[in-house]
Amino acid sequence: MKNVIGLILAGGQGTRLGVLTEKIPKPAVQFGGKYRIIDFTLSNCVNSGIYRIGVLTQYRPHLLNKHIGIGKPWDLDRKGGGVTILQPYSTLTESVWYKGTADAVYQNIEFIEEYDPEYIVVLSGDHIYSMDYSEFVYYHISKGALATIACMEVPLSEAHRFGIMITDIDNKIIDFQEKPREPKSNLASLGIYVFTWEFIKQVLIDDAKDEKSDHDFGKNVIPKILSTEKVYAYPFEGYWQDVGTIQSYWETNLELVRPIPPFNLHDPNWRIYTRSEEMQPAYVSESGEVRNSIISEGCEIYGYVENSVISQGVLIGEGSVIKNSVIMTKVEIGSNVIIEDSIIAENTIIKDGCKIGVGKFAESKYDKKVYNSDITVIGMDSILEENCSLGKNVVVGNDRIVPKATQIESGGFFM
Amino acid sequence: MKVLGLILAGGKSDALGKLVFKRASAALPVFGKYRAIDFTLSNMVNSGIYKVGVLTQYNPRSLMDHLGSGKEWDLDRKHGGLYILQPYLGMTGEYWYRGTADALFQNTTMLRRGDEDYVLIGSGDHIYKVLYNDMFSYHFAKGADVTLMVKELDETYDVKDYGVVVTEADGRIKEIHEKVQNPPSRKAFLGVYFINKYLLLDLLYDTVPAGKYDLLLDVIIPNLDKLRVYAYEFNGYWRNIKKGINEYYKTNMEVVNNRKIREELFLKHGKVYTKLKDYPPAKYTGTARVSNSMIADGCIISGAVRNSVIFRGVVVRAGARVENSIIMQDSVIEEGAVVRNAIIDKNCVVRAEQVLVGDFEPVVLEKWMVI
Numbered sequence: 001m002k003n004v005i006g007l008i009l010a011g012g013q014g015t016r017l018g019v020l021t022e023k024i025p026k027p028a029v030q031f032g033g034k035y036r037i038i039d040f041t042l043s044n045c046v047n048s049g050i051y052r053i054g055v056l057t058q059y060r061p062h063l064l065n066k067h068i069g070i071g072k073p074w075d076l077d078r079k080g081g082g083v084t085i086l087q088p089y090s091t092l093t094e095s096v097w098y099k100g101t102a103d104a105v106y107q108n109i110e111f112i113e114e115y116d117p118e119y120i121v122v123l124s125g126d127h128i129y130s131m132d133y134s135e136f137v138y139y140h141i142s143k144g145a146l147a148t149i150a151c152m153e154v155p156l157s158e159a160h161r162f163g164i165m166i167t168d169i170d171n172k173i174i175d176f177q178e179k180p181r182e183p184k185s186n187l188a189s190l191g192i193y194v195f196t197w198e199f200i201k202q203v204l205i206d207d208a209k210d211e212k213s214d215h216d217f218g219k220n221v222i223p224k225i226l227s228t229e230k231v232y233a234y235p236f237e238g239y240w241q242d243v244g245t246i247q248s249y250w251e252t253n254l255e256l257v258r259p260i261p262p263f264n265l266h267d268p269n270w271r272i273y274t275r276s277e278e279m280q281p282a283y284v285s286e287s288g289e290v291r292n293s294i295i296s297e298g299c300e301i302y303g304y305v306e307n308s309v310i311s312q313g314v315l316i317g318e319g320s321v322i323k324n325s326v327i328m329t330k331v332e333i334g335s336n337v338i339i340e341d342s343i344i345a346e347n348t349i350i351k352d353g354c355k356i357g358v359g360k361f362a363e364s365k366y367d368k369k370v371y372n373s374d375i376t377v378i379g380m381d382s383i384l385e386e387n388c389s390l391g392k393n394v395v396v397g398n399d400r401i402v403p404k405a406t407q408i409e410s411g412g413f414f415m
Numbered sequence: 416m417k418v419l420g421l422i423l424a425g426g427k428s429d430a431l432g433k434l435v436f437k438r439a440s441a442a443l444p445v446f447g448k449y450r451a452i453d454f455t456l457s458n459m460v461n462s463g464i465y466k467v468g469v470l471t472q473y474n475p476r477s478l479m480d481h482l483g484s485g486k487e488w489d490l491d492r493k494h495g496g497l498y499i500l501q502p503y504l505g506m507t508g509e510y511w512y513r514g515t516a517d518a519l520f521q522n523t524t525m526l527r528r529g530d531e532d533y534v535l536i537g538s539g540d541h542i543y544k545v546l547y548n549d550m551f552s553y554h555f556a557k558g559a560d561v562t563l564m565v566k567e568l569d570e571t572y573d574v575k576d577y578g579v580v581v582t583e584a585d586g587r588i589k590e591i592h593e594k595v596q597n598p599p600s601r602k603a604f605l606g607v608y609f610i611n612k613y614l615l616l617d618l619l620y621d622t623v624p625a626g627k628y629d630l631l632l633d634v635i636i637p638n639l640d641k642l643r644v645y646a647y648e649f650n651g652y653w654r655n656i657k658k659g660i661n662e663y664y665k666t667n668m669e670v671v672n673n674r675k676i677r678e679e680l681f682l683k684h685g686k687v688y689t690k691l692k693d694y695p696p697a698k699y700t701g702t703a704r705v706s707n708s709m710i711a712d713g714c715i716i717s718g719a720v721r722n723s724v725i726f727r728g729v730v731v732r733a734g735a736r737v738e739n740s741i742i743m744q745d746s747v748i749e750e751g752a753v754v755r756n757a758i759i760d761k762n763c764v765v766r767a768e769q770v771l772v773g774d775f776e777p778v779v780l781e782k783w784m785v786i
Contacts, residue, residue, distance in 0.1 A: 283677065
């Protein structure tokens with residue numbers, strides 16, 4: 001795959017993840033006990049033999065930059081290639097942000113040209129899936145296509161959330177509907193593209209001049225080239241998830257603890273690589289008990305854990321009960337704490353006797369669009385002092401200190 | 416001040432039996448994901464020593480595989496970094512390392528080259544966490560020629576298995592007794608030397624060509640009256656797993672049973688670095704019953720595990736029972752099997768319903784065995 005460049009779009013905020021993406025971009029959010037969401041796409045690239053990668057960042061990139069670094073954990077610290085972080089930059093005449101996905105690639109034409117590639121693979125940094133991009137590229141070549149879009153069949157009832165492709169018998173795309181009310185097919189675009197570079201370069205240059213365009217691949221570029229050029233759909237049949245909402249983020253995490261999970265982290269032929277902190281193996285004490293859960297290294301478990309994903313270096317004190325929850329790195333949970341149906345972000349401290357996620361669902365008083373399920377979310381670097389009680393669908397911001405014995409009813413918030 | 420680190424990792428240990436048939440004792444896996452040498456190597460790096468030579472001889476393959484380019488210890492460097500020093504064939508003859516002093520003597524080029532003034536010599540078999548910088552300060556404050564690290568052993572150690580030192584009030588060593596029946600003190604030498612490089616070269620040229628090959632017995636002890644040899648006391652947790660299978664087993668169990676020791680070894684004085692394997696986090700299914708155990712990444716636990724150390728990638732199937740045992744990387748304990756007081760080496764399979772139980776001594780299953 002020497003003639004292929006991977007471009008990972010990692011600039012999006014992911015507004016529907018609420019406090020989880022207030023301080024960090026969506027691709028940097030932790031997932032599955034030790035990973036960050038971008039690890040899946042990055043590992044797919046490396047496992048597919050793509051070693052020339054640009055990561056396009058924009059929204060609060062610091063943690064993401066630190067995570068990727070020079071790409072050592074992915075074997076991307078190489079001569080002639082490797083991973084390059086592409087941030088928006090200013091020039092003599094102007095300084096602009098990336099206006100859309102297509103514009104982000106357009107602004108980095110120089111970077112791409114330096115490698116003189118034949119094909120580029122445009123990827124999103126916020127999906128959970130394994131895909132062999134080399135098969136994807138060979139498919140593109142064998143079809144003689146100028147653009148190929150990875151697509152997946154989704155339930156018809158879900159189709160309105162996606163860009164829907166209508167194809168002929170040869171998988172050539174003949175029509176396209178963006179988030180349609182009445183979908184004509186159930187073949188959804190995954191936002192993953194292969195382009196022949198010479199072709200798409202010109203399209204991007206033209207698009208940049210078009211003032212009416214939003215400079216977005218899905219919205220502008222693809223519909224534009226569909227009518228005139230050879231654009232194919234690549235039918236992908238594996239597991240793919242866009243963890244775009246709090247509900248789907250939580251569900252996708254908890255799917256991993258099923259007896260036979262739909263996504264296999266243990267596949268020795270398709271390892272997911274990450275920059276993880278060096279930590280000792282997990283310890284489960286005499287008083288501790290773990291059922292149906294994922295426990296990462298560095299954890300010390302003195303309480304009861306069921307149906308949960310526990311990330312690296314988490315401490316769970318004696319008498320505490322954790323159920324149906326996602327607990328991120330280095331969270332400290334004291335004794336006799338109850339946590340149910342919750343997401344607790346990195347480095348948060350939950351002191352003794354707190355109860356989180358108790359009671360019945362109530363509509364969010366903070367933001368109904370983002371917080372609309374049973375799940376209680378606590379942001380990173382926060383502290384819950386002793387004996388706080390939080391209901392369901394509660395949100396606590398980042399860097400907050402919730403005073404002792406605070407009561408927050410279901411649907412409430414602490415910002 | 417620049418310090419060159421040297422780790423002696425070539426010795427053979429008969430006491431470890433099957434565990435070292437195919438590996439050096441410094442490469443012996445411990446505590447779920449580490450190898451013994453990780454501790455001394457990490458101690459050196461955490462103390463700011465970025466040029467480290469590892470002297471190997473006996474069964475070095477797994478040790479070399481583990482160390483690689485030294486990436487995990489930040490020793491893949493332009494200047495300094497990791498050096499593997501193996502015995503070699505030369506114009507003047509072919510010799511294995513005939514002893515610790517001889518091993519150093521055969522690598523005098525490594526000593527002479529480079530701009531380090533001091534040498535820290537450690538052993539690859541010792542489990543402890545320390546920052547050596549305190550020892551360096553002590554060395555200079557005492558105006559010492561050589562400083563040895565020592566520890567007052569409590570009753571959990573059989574002191575006649577160790578070399579002990581007798582010191583004057585200010586810490587200067589008067590006598591050293593190597594493994595004697597009635598040792599005159601409980602202050603054991605921990606195999607760590609700190610010495611000026613040029614002094615070491617002088618001492619080596621004075622002894623090794625005369626056919627004396629041991630660093631402690633032939634170089635240090637005969638010179639106790641001439642050199643200012645001082646004892647730096649280390650008070651933390653320390654074990655030498657080379658002492659035998661029981662010592663190895665006991666050390667692992669101590670780490671499981673004692674939170675304080677875990678905190679000292681893994682959280683104090685910097686981290687312990689080891690080769691990363693990119694396993695996913697461990698998974699516990701609905702039938703898992705785990706208590707008082709260490710479980711590394713990549714495991715899938717469906718059975719019962721008690722008082723045990725489970726290494727990376729181990730699978731314990733439903734109905735299997737693992738107690739008081741050490742299960743190394745990628746081994747599989749199948750349905751209904753019982754493993755008690757056992758050390759199971761890498762890539763073993765205990766078939767369904769099989770029973771493997773050790774008595775006074777843990778039973779050891781060699782690498783790649785299937786029972």
